[in-house]
Amino acid sequence: MGFRQVNDGCNGRAQVEISADLLAQLITSGALTGNDCRCLDNNARKTLWQCLLNLSCYQCHNST
Numbered sequence: 001m002g003f004r005q006v007n008d009g010c011n012g013r014a015q016v017e018i019s020a021d022l023l024a025q026l027i028t029s030g031a032l033t034g035n036d037c038r039c040l041d042n043n044a045r046k047t048l049w050q051c052l053l054n055l056s057c058y059q060c061h062n063s064t
Contacts, residue, residue, distance in 0.1 A: 015040065020047050020050070020051055023047070023048070023051050024051050024054070024055060027051065027052070027055060028055060034048060034052050
């Protein structure tokens with residue numbers, strides 16, 4: 001089974017659910033940006049915004 005077979009019908013996208021902690025780790029490491037995400041519902045939107053807010057507050061607090 002090749003890459004093309006796995007990707008057929010997916011339009012190059014995956015819809016996954018991950019914990020807020022893992023989301024924060026991915027953003028902090030630079031592996032994922034908020035711009036890479038598309039929120040599919042209000043809960044996802046709230047979780048992403050809260051994660052970005054927490055990380056920005058943490059970075060501001062630790063940079064002084």
